[in-house]
Amino acid sequence: MIPPAFDYVRPAGLDEAVRALADAGEDAKVLAGGQSLLPLLRLRLAFPDLVVDIGRIPGLRGVREEDGRLVIGALTTHHEVMRDPLVRRHAGLLAQATATVADPAVRHRGTLGGSLVHADPAGDLPAVALALDAELVAVGPGGRRTIPAGAFFADYLQSTLAPDELLVEIRVPKREGWGFRYEKFHRVAQSWAMVGVAALVRRENGHVAEARIGLTNMGATPLRATAAEEALGGAGDAEAVARAARLAAEGTRPSQDASASPEYRAHLARVLTERAVLAAAGMG
């Protein structure tokens, strides 16, 4: 568990950080809370020449309201996110899912931005960002750009950020009047989700008017259960929800690993979608 040798810089500001990344090209890694990067380094699965520690850059931490949205600094820790009153009020799904991330030690160090950029499909928060329709704001040599969550996750452990871009904030639309539920299925409390379902449901007249469903660990990236979302429109009872939930695994490509087969993951996605939607819709 000795990492390979690397250089280390701790820039004082964003410009300096971006410059350091631009100079290093593909051989740099960004260190935020370190909860994903350090294990990779210690297991010698990552060999960066340079580690850019952004932990002391001011202004990247905390939650505020702006133009009817929540703006969450990329360095805001999981612990801060799940306890934040604004997040709890306007993005309860994010608070609920964040509380299931790993264990208290990890949640005190790990950051929301870090877990999104890490782009692990088994991480809980990428699917939540998809369901919430979050936007991710990055800074690079060319300035700032905003990336919708749906265009952020490129492949397994790969975001669409350029090597010299830094995620600085996450913008989350307020979802007034939406019910929510994150259903996480894992074998022990601190392990990754075997499958997770993040459901947001808006009801009108006792029927589901709109549903947004993010899937954790059902493919190389976090996914939306679009077929199920469409089928849920107008669902008025538990049976209709169950019927729609049967479509939850459509278009997914879950992996095979020591803890589950693709077939079982698909089954779980259907069961958990039904449960998450029923709970989110208050029909459970």
Place this chain on the structure above:
Amino acid sequence: MTDQAVEREVGRARLRKEDARLVTGQTMWTDNITVPGLLHLAFLRSPMAHARVERIDVSPALRRPGVVAAFSGRDLADGLGSLPCAWPVTEDMVLPAHPPLAVDEVRHAGDPVAVVVARDRYAAADALEAIEVDYEPLPPVMDLEAALAEDAPLVHSDKGTNRAYVWPFEAGEDYETVRQRADVVLTRRYEQQRLIPNAMEPRAVVVTPLAASGEYTVYSATQIPHILRVMLSTVTGVPEHKLRVVAPDVGGGFGSKLQVYGEEAVALAVARKLGRPVKWTESRSEGYLATHHGRGMIQDIEIAATREGKLLGLKVDLLADMGAYLMLVTPGVPILGAFMYPAIYKMDAYAFTCTGVFTTKTPTDAYRGAGRPEATYAIERIMDELAAELGLDPVELRRRNWIRHEEFPYTSIAGLTYDSGNYEAATDKALALFGYDALRAEQRERIERGDRVLLGIGVSTYTEMCGLAPSRVLRDLRYSAGGWEAASIRMLPTGKVEVVTGTSPHGQGHVTSWSQIAADVLGVPFEDVEVVHGDTQAAPQGMDTYGSRSLVVGGAAVHRAAQKVVDKARKVAAHLLEAGEDDLEFKGGVFSVKGSPEARKTIQEVAFATFTSHDVPDGMEPTLNAEHVLDPENFSYPHGTHLCAVEVDTETGHTRIRSYVCVDDVGRVVNPMIVEGQVHGGLAQGIAQALYEEAVYDAEGNLVSGTMADYLVPSAADLPEFVTDRTETPATSNPLGVKGVGEAGTIASTPAVVNAIVDALRPLGVRDVRMPCTPERVWQAIRAARKEAAA
């Protein structure tokens, strides 16, 4: 001096003396040790399960910064013998050579091939990449049954077979004859998955040489400093009297540090070669490959009974996965279990066979319970199956067959004499605490209303054998060591006490418990006792700590040694008080003359008088110190009843333990808090086998569960609140009446959990779920049963 407290220490839930330093880490863990000029070792390990080492060149590593030396297996082969196996279970057991560093062939992923010596740990780790090795792949040997086929590739080609040994055992009447009379015969196959012990502290070793005199001190995170000294001397040729072995504070073992490891021998050899102190500390993922594993068995079990549920006979055929080499007690682990399959039940015939099988996997060896959890699992699982077959309540079936309280002492069909026990009392108490009848009613209700979450109740009535002794029985088992334990008491001039023990605690709390035992006998305050352990120089005689032996053998030895001190002190006190020894009373640390209580001497006063020895009886040696080496007359046999209720979600296969009740009988209790802690930890580990943990290899022999991300160790968040209680039936085989408790929870809990899961799913037609009972396996079992029912 005022009267000393006479409150008894034994039985009090004393906080542990050692915890302040253990839990803060401000203590001597092996990795905390540093000495001037210390060099660091890193081991290069085989990435393949099985290969010939065609060429190895360590010289490129020497050019890396900070590197002092590097050695291949061949470089060290002359000075290093084979690692020892102390339990040749049969005369014709196949015992392959086990070089501490592989020379010509690697036989499991993680088998070490070279060592780098560098000025710091980082330089050593980095330099490993520079070593050049050409491996010629050989076929891996992964499957126990396939390994025994005629044309199977061989783990040790020079031995001509993958069969390490066959160990048959028969007792009572002829099994086949008894089977003929049976109304019911059930056969089942159970699998004990491989487990990784996961002590909190990884292994570590520091060797400091005194080159001028050829003396070496080996600090090792080991359970067995005394055995290690003897064995390291044999392996390296350093004479035993030139070798001091210290087990400083050790952070857990669970059997994984009951071992003589290649890294320990290599560290000593390198320190000797270079004349420099060296250190090696294992990482967690390295340990997963290189620290021995546990379990790994296929169990074919057959039970024969009458229609009324009376057991007639039991037949067990085991295939036991040895892994690549036979390590310290590898072959003996399943043999310990051989005596436990009949458990607490009476029967007429018992037939057992164990075949040890070599595979290209990390060697197996003792892991908490060692043989007994496997046995208990198989018998308790098949007892539930038999109950279902006969339409009997599983508790009732056990009642009809267990040894009744009035029948003790009872010699089991396997030949063990159970000295004491009260299965009725423990079971009745457990059933009441559990609310057995109410849970059964809820179980029926859930089935009737078609609840997707079913309730299951699992029963496990276990006994086990621990405190391996006496030594002559170990001889009969062909175990190379004795079963005794040593203790000495040093009465210091000021009346403070040092207890020197041959046990080697690594989390068990011996410092506290031994203090309680000595304080009671000597009548001194608990705080006035210190315990010296784990150093062959300070505590030269011992058999160390494993197999729940420490209290029943070592604690009892402390008790006896303390009594000898009191006997000596009585002579001095009688002399000082000018009274006859028989006229003295000894209570609460005070000798007084019967009938004239003002004539008194405290044991502290006697200690000081003996120190000056100005006035001691003629001919008496001027010391109160005493030692006792105890070789008990029998094993100890804790027992108990464990009940587990689970809720199984039939849609997802997820199991939740709803309640867990255990009533254990560990005889007399020295420290109830320590006993409860042992039970809690044991339950966690046994439940972990049932639900979570498994060392998984792929077909090529790679360890897939190579980190804690894939090898799931449960935490408190995953476990229920345990309801623990006890009955107290004193052991008759030791003066304290105590029985071992270190492994009981692990032994009992695994079948309780799996029985509960199968009980929940039995209405759906499920008869077994392979361990660990992962959600997917449970779900698949339900699907298969439903398909079968539909067909």
